[in-house]
Amino acid sequence: MAEFNAFFERLRGRIASKDTVVSVGLDADLDRIPEHLRAADLPRWAFNRRIIDATHEYAACYKPNAAFYEDADGWRALRETVAYAHGKDVPVLLDAKRGDIGNTARKYAELLDHVDAITANPYMGRDSLEPFLSTDDKGVFVLCRTSNPGGADLQDLELASGEPLYRRVAALADAWNGRGNVGLVVGATVPEELETLREAVPDLPFLVPGVGAQGGDAEAAVEYGLADGVGLVNSSRGIIFAGEDAGENFAKASGQAAKRLRDRLNRHR
Numbered sequence: 239m240a241e242f243n244a245f246f247e248r249l250r251g252r253i254a255s256k257d258t259v260v261s262v263g264l265d266a267d268l269d270r271i272p273e274h275l276r277a278a279d280l281p282r283w284a285f286n287r288r289i290i291d292a293t294h295e296y297a298a299c300y301k302p303n304a305a306f307y308e309d310a311d312g313w314r315a316l317r318e319t320v321a322y323a324h325g326k327d328v329p330v331l332l333d334a335k336r337g338d339i340g341n342t343a344r345k346y347a348e349l350l351d352h353v354d355a356i357t358a359n360p361y362m363g364r365d366s367l368e369p370f371l372s373t374d375d376k377g378v379f380v381l382c383r384t385s386n387p388g389g390a391d392l393q394d395l396e397l398a399s400g401e402p403l404y405r406r407v408a409a410l411a412d413a414w415n416g417r418g419n420v421g422l423v424v425g426a427t428v429p430e431e432l433e434t435l436r437e438a439v440p441d442l443p444f445l446v447p448g449v450g451a452q453g454g455d456a457e458a459a460v461e462y463g464l465a466d467g468v469g470l471v472n473s474s475r476g477i478i479f480a481g482e483d484a485g486e487n488f489a490k491a492s493g494q495a496a497k498r499l500r501d502r503l504n505r506h507r
Protein backbone atom coordinates (compact mmCIF):
# COMPACT_ATOMS: atom_id res chain seq x y z
CA MET A 239 0.00 0.00 0.00
CA ALA A 240 1.31 3.43 -0.93
CA GLU A 241 1.86 5.84 1.97
CA PHE A 242 0.59 9.26 0.95
CA ASN A 243 1.10 12.68 2.52
CA ALA A 244 -1.66 15.26 3.00
CA PHE A 245 -1.56 16.42 -0.64
CA PHE A 246 -1.94 12.94 -2.10
CA GLU A 247 -4.60 12.05 0.47
CA ARG A 248 -6.50 15.15 -0.54
CA LEU A 249 -6.10 14.20 -4.19
CA ARG A 250 -7.31 10.70 -3.40
CA GLY A 251 -10.40 12.25 -1.74
CA ARG A 252 -11.06 14.46 -4.76
CA ILE A 253 -10.65 11.54 -7.18
CA ALA A 254 -13.06 9.45 -5.13
CA SER A 255 -15.71 12.10 -4.50
CA LYS A 256 -15.82 13.40 -8.08
CA ASP A 257 -14.96 10.09 -9.72
CA THR A 258 -12.35 11.61 -11.99
CA VAL A 259 -8.59 11.51 -12.63
CA VAL A 260 -8.66 14.37 -15.13
CA SER A 261 -6.10 17.13 -14.73
CA VAL A 262 -7.29 20.19 -16.63
CA GLY A 263 -4.28 22.04 -17.98
CA LEU A 264 -4.73 25.79 -17.73
CA ASP A 265 -2.23 26.76 -20.43
CA ALA A 266 -3.97 30.08 -21.07
CA ASP A 267 -2.19 31.16 -24.23
CA LEU A 268 -3.09 34.84 -24.75
CA ASP A 269 -3.03 34.37 -28.52
CA ARG A 270 -5.82 31.79 -28.32
CA ILE A 271 -8.08 33.45 -25.77
CA PRO A 272 -11.44 34.40 -27.33
CA GLU A 273 -11.59 37.86 -28.82
CA HIS A 274 -14.34 39.13 -26.53
CA LEU A 275 -12.19 38.51 -23.39
CA ARG A 276 -9.08 40.28 -24.60
CA ALA A 277 -10.22 43.70 -23.38
CA ALA A 278 -10.65 42.41 -19.81
CA ASP A 279 -8.28 43.72 -17.13
CA LEU A 280 -6.69 40.26 -16.88
CA PRO A 281 -7.77 38.26 -19.94
CA ARG A 282 -6.14 35.03 -18.72
CA TRP A 283 -8.01 35.25 -15.44
CA ALA A 284 -11.31 36.05 -17.21
CA PHE A 285 -10.72 33.02 -19.43
CA ASN A 286 -9.68 30.68 -16.64
CA ARG A 287 -12.64 31.65 -14.46
CA ARG A 288 -15.03 30.59 -17.19
CA ILE A 289 -13.07 27.41 -17.87
CA ILE A 290 -13.11 26.52 -14.16
CA ASP A 291 -16.86 27.19 -13.92
CA ALA A 292 -17.43 24.82 -16.84
CA THR A 293 -14.98 22.06 -15.89
CA HIS A 294 -14.57 21.85 -12.12
CA GLU A 295 -17.08 19.01 -11.72
CA TYR A 296 -14.81 16.86 -13.91
CA ALA A 297 -11.46 18.07 -12.57
CA ALA A 298 -9.33 16.14 -10.09
CA CYS A 299 -6.90 19.05 -10.29
CA TYR A 300 -5.96 22.10 -12.34
CA LYS A 301 -2.49 22.28 -13.83
CA PRO A 302 -1.49 25.78 -14.96
CA ASN A 303 1.83 25.74 -16.78
CA ALA A 304 3.95 28.63 -15.48
CA ALA A 305 5.18 29.42 -19.01
CA PHE A 306 1.84 31.01 -19.78
CA TYR A 307 1.98 33.37 -16.76
CA GLU A 308 5.58 34.53 -16.45
CA ASP A 309 4.97 38.27 -16.76
CA ALA A 310 3.55 40.85 -14.34
CA ASP A 311 -0.10 40.50 -15.37
CA GLY A 312 0.36 36.76 -15.74
CA TRP A 313 1.29 36.27 -12.10
CA ARG A 314 -1.75 38.33 -11.07
CA ALA A 315 -3.97 36.24 -13.33
CA LEU A 316 -2.46 33.07 -11.90
CA ARG A 317 -3.03 34.17 -8.31
CA GLU A 318 -6.72 34.86 -9.00
CA THR A 319 -7.01 31.55 -10.84
CA VAL A 320 -5.50 29.55 -7.98
CA ALA A 321 -7.79 31.21 -5.43
CA TYR A 322 -10.83 30.51 -7.60
CA ALA A 323 -9.89 26.84 -8.09
CA HIS A 324 -9.39 26.48 -4.35
CA GLY A 325 -12.82 28.08 -3.83
CA LYS A 326 -14.21 25.18 -5.88
CA ASP A 327 -12.20 22.78 -3.71
CA VAL A 328 -9.93 21.70 -6.58
CA PRO A 329 -6.19 21.34 -5.90
CA VAL A 330 -3.73 23.20 -8.11
CA LEU A 331 -0.55 21.64 -9.50
CA LEU A 332 1.80 24.32 -10.83
CA ASP A 333 3.69 22.96 -13.81
CA ALA A 334 6.94 24.87 -13.32
CA LYS A 335 9.55 22.11 -13.91
CA ARG A 336 11.91 23.72 -11.40
CA GLY A 337 15.21 22.45 -9.98
CA ASP A 338 18.45 24.37 -9.31
CA ILE A 339 21.35 24.62 -6.85
CA GLY A 340 20.14 24.47 -3.27
CA ASN A 341 20.12 28.20 -2.56
CA THR A 342 18.04 28.92 -5.67
CA ALA A 343 15.81 25.88 -5.23
CA ARG A 344 14.99 27.17 -1.75
CA LYS A 345 13.49 30.30 -3.35
CA TYR A 346 11.73 28.32 -6.09
CA ALA A 347 10.15 26.18 -3.39
CA GLU A 348 8.38 29.26 -2.04
CA LEU A 349 6.04 28.78 -5.00
CA LEU A 350 4.59 25.96 -2.95
CA ASP A 351 3.21 28.50 -0.47
CA HIS A 352 0.61 29.33 -3.12
CA VAL A 353 -0.21 25.99 -4.76
CA ASP A 354 -0.66 22.37 -3.72
CA ALA A 355 1.96 20.66 -5.87
CA ILE A 356 4.65 21.37 -8.43
CA THR A 357 6.52 19.65 -11.24
CA ALA A 358 10.28 19.39 -10.75
CA ASN A 359 13.24 18.64 -13.01
CA PRO A 360 15.66 16.05 -11.54
CA TYR A 361 18.59 16.79 -13.87
CA MET A 362 20.59 18.55 -11.13
CA GLY A 363 20.09 15.81 -8.57
CA ARG A 364 18.83 15.37 -5.05
CA ASP A 365 19.94 18.67 -3.46
CA SER A 366 18.26 20.63 -6.27
CA LEU A 367 14.93 19.10 -5.29
CA GLU A 368 15.43 18.94 -1.54
CA PRO A 369 13.49 22.17 -0.73
CA PHE A 370 10.46 20.69 -2.54
CA LEU A 371 10.90 17.21 -1.09
CA SER A 372 11.19 18.50 2.45
CA THR A 373 7.65 19.90 2.50
CA ASP A 374 5.20 17.65 4.30
CA ASP A 375 1.88 18.70 2.86
CA LYS A 376 2.64 19.41 -0.84
CA GLY A 377 3.16 17.20 -3.88
CA VAL A 378 6.29 17.00 -6.07
CA PHE A 379 5.98 15.42 -9.52
CA VAL A 380 9.44 14.56 -10.85
CA LEU A 381 9.97 14.51 -14.62
CA CYS A 382 10.81 10.91 -15.54
CA ARG A 383 9.94 10.02 -19.15
CA THR A 384 8.48 13.03 -20.92
CA SER A 385 5.93 13.01 -23.74
CA ASN A 386 7.84 15.04 -26.32
CA PRO A 387 9.75 13.51 -29.25
CA GLY A 388 13.10 14.65 -27.79
CA GLY A 389 12.29 12.91 -24.51
CA ALA A 390 14.27 9.95 -25.84
CA ASP A 391 17.46 11.96 -26.47
CA LEU A 392 18.66 11.78 -22.87
CA GLN A 393 16.01 9.89 -20.93
CA ASP A 394 16.36 6.67 -22.96
CA LEU A 395 20.17 6.57 -22.78
CA GLU A 396 21.40 3.29 -21.36
CA LEU A 397 23.54 3.35 -18.27
CA ALA A 398 26.44 0.93 -17.78
CA SER A 399 24.01 -1.33 -15.90
CA GLY A 400 21.88 -1.54 -19.07
CA GLU A 401 18.92 0.30 -17.57
CA PRO A 402 17.70 3.44 -19.29
CA LEU A 403 18.24 6.73 -17.51
CA TYR A 404 14.52 7.30 -16.94
CA ARG A 405 14.38 4.05 -14.95
CA ARG A 406 17.18 5.33 -12.74
CA VAL A 407 15.26 8.58 -12.24
CA ALA A 408 12.22 6.56 -11.17
CA ALA A 409 14.29 4.57 -8.68
CA LEU A 410 15.80 7.76 -7.26
CA ALA A 411 12.39 9.43 -6.98
CA ASP A 412 11.14 6.35 -5.15
CA ALA A 413 14.07 6.63 -2.73
CA TRP A 414 13.32 10.35 -2.26
CA ASN A 415 9.73 9.57 -1.30
CA GLY A 416 10.29 9.31 2.45
CA ARG A 417 7.40 11.71 3.11
CA GLY A 418 4.89 10.19 0.68
CA ASN A 419 4.93 13.40 -1.36
CA VAL A 420 6.52 12.28 -4.66
CA GLY A 421 4.94 11.44 -8.00
CA LEU A 422 6.41 10.95 -11.48
CA VAL A 423 5.67 12.64 -14.80
CA VAL A 424 5.38 10.04 -17.57
CA GLY A 425 3.94 10.85 -21.00
CA ALA A 426 0.91 9.13 -22.49
CA THR A 427 2.86 9.03 -25.77
CA VAL A 428 5.15 6.30 -24.36
CA PRO A 429 2.74 3.55 -23.21
CA GLU A 430 5.40 0.82 -22.98
CA GLU A 431 7.49 2.97 -20.66
CA LEU A 432 4.36 3.70 -18.62
CA GLU A 433 3.83 -0.02 -18.16
CA THR A 434 7.40 -0.82 -17.14
CA LEU A 435 7.56 2.16 -14.79
CA ARG A 436 4.35 1.15 -13.06
CA GLU A 437 5.95 -2.24 -12.34
CA ALA A 438 9.20 -0.63 -11.19
CA VAL A 439 7.65 1.90 -8.78
CA PRO A 440 4.18 0.61 -7.81
CA ASP A 441 3.72 3.19 -5.04
CA LEU A 442 4.31 6.41 -6.99
CA PRO A 443 1.31 8.20 -8.54
CA PHE A 444 1.95 9.43 -12.08
CA LEU A 445 0.98 12.67 -13.75
CA VAL A 446 0.41 11.56 -17.34
CA PRO A 447 0.34 14.41 -19.88
CA GLY A 448 0.10 14.00 -23.64
CA VAL A 449 -3.47 12.84 -24.22
CA GLY A 450 -5.54 15.10 -26.47
CA ALA A 451 -3.43 17.51 -28.54
CA GLN A 452 -0.30 15.28 -28.44
CA GLY A 453 -2.26 12.16 -29.41
CA GLY A 454 -1.10 9.95 -26.50
CA ASP A 455 -2.68 6.72 -25.33
CA ALA A 456 -5.48 7.63 -22.86
CA GLU A 457 -6.16 3.99 -21.98
CA ALA A 458 -2.53 3.25 -21.08
CA ALA A 459 -2.40 6.56 -19.19
CA VAL A 460 -5.13 5.48 -16.82
CA GLU A 461 -4.23 1.80 -16.75
CA TYR A 462 -0.67 2.45 -15.60
CA GLY A 463 -0.86 5.99 -14.22
CA LEU A 464 -2.56 5.18 -10.95
CA ALA A 465 -0.91 3.98 -7.74
CA ASP A 466 -3.48 2.69 -5.31
CA GLY A 467 -6.13 4.55 -7.34
CA VAL A 468 -4.26 7.87 -7.24
CA GLY A 469 -2.84 9.60 -10.31
CA LEU A 470 -3.66 12.24 -12.91
CA VAL A 471 -4.17 12.27 -16.66
CA ASN A 472 -3.74 15.76 -18.08
CA SER A 473 -5.14 17.44 -21.14
CA SER A 474 -4.58 21.15 -21.68
CA ARG A 475 -5.33 22.44 -25.19
CA GLY A 476 -7.76 19.60 -25.88
CA ILE A 477 -10.00 20.89 -23.09
CA ILE A 478 -9.48 24.62 -22.73
CA PHE A 479 -9.50 25.39 -26.47
CA ALA A 480 -12.21 22.87 -27.40
CA GLY A 481 -14.58 25.78 -28.01
CA GLU A 482 -12.16 27.96 -29.91
CA ASP A 483 -14.65 28.48 -32.73
CA ALA A 484 -17.68 28.88 -30.47
CA GLY A 485 -17.22 32.57 -29.63
CA GLU A 486 -18.85 33.53 -26.34
CA ASN A 487 -19.97 29.94 -25.71
CA PHE A 488 -16.40 28.62 -25.68
CA ALA A 489 -16.51 27.33 -22.10
CA LYS A 490 -19.44 25.00 -22.75
CA ALA A 491 -17.32 23.04 -25.23
CA SER A 492 -14.54 22.85 -22.62
CA GLY A 493 -16.95 21.41 -20.09
CA GLN A 494 -18.06 18.81 -22.62
CA ALA A 495 -14.45 17.93 -23.50
CA ALA A 496 -13.53 17.50 -19.83
CA LYS A 497 -16.57 15.31 -19.24
CA ARG A 498 -15.77 13.21 -22.32
CA LEU A 499 -12.21 12.63 -21.14
CA ARG A 500 -13.39 11.78 -17.61
CA ASP A 501 -15.87 9.22 -18.97
CA ARG A 502 -13.32 7.73 -21.34
CA LEU A 503 -10.72 7.35 -18.60
CA ASN A 504 -13.26 5.96 -16.14
CA ARG A 505 -14.04 3.11 -18.50
CA HIS A 506 -10.49 1.86 -17.94
CA ARG A 507 -10.05 2.49 -14.21
Ligand SMILES: O=C(O)c1cc(=O)[nH]c(=O)n1[C@@H]1O[C@H](COP(=O)(O)O)[C@@H](O)[C@H]1O
Nearest residue numbers: 303333357384385425447451452473474475
Ligand atom coordinates in the same frame (compact mmCIF):
# COMPACT_ATOMS: atom_id res chain seq x y z
O1 LIG B 1 5.18 18.26 -16.86
C1 LIG B 1 4.25 18.26 -17.67
O2 LIG B 1 3.10 18.48 -17.32
C2 LIG B 1 4.52 17.81 -19.04
C3 LIG B 1 5.45 16.81 -19.19
C4 LIG B 1 5.55 16.15 -20.43
O3 LIG B 1 6.28 15.19 -20.57
N1 LIG B 1 4.78 16.57 -21.45
C5 LIG B 1 3.89 17.61 -21.34
O4 LIG B 1 3.18 17.88 -22.31
N2 LIG B 1 3.80 18.28 -20.15
C6 LIG B 1 2.93 19.47 -20.03
O5 LIG B 1 1.56 19.06 -20.13
C7 LIG B 1 0.82 20.00 -20.90
C8 LIG B 1 0.31 19.32 -22.16
O6 LIG B 1 -0.50 20.18 -22.89
P1 LIG B 1 -1.43 19.67 -24.09
O7 LIG B 1 -0.53 19.00 -25.08
O8 LIG B 1 -2.04 20.95 -24.62
O9 LIG B 1 -2.46 18.74 -23.51
C9 LIG B 1 1.75 21.17 -21.16
O10 LIG B 1 1.61 22.12 -20.11
C10 LIG B 1 3.12 20.54 -21.12
O11 LIG B 1 4.14 21.45 -20.74
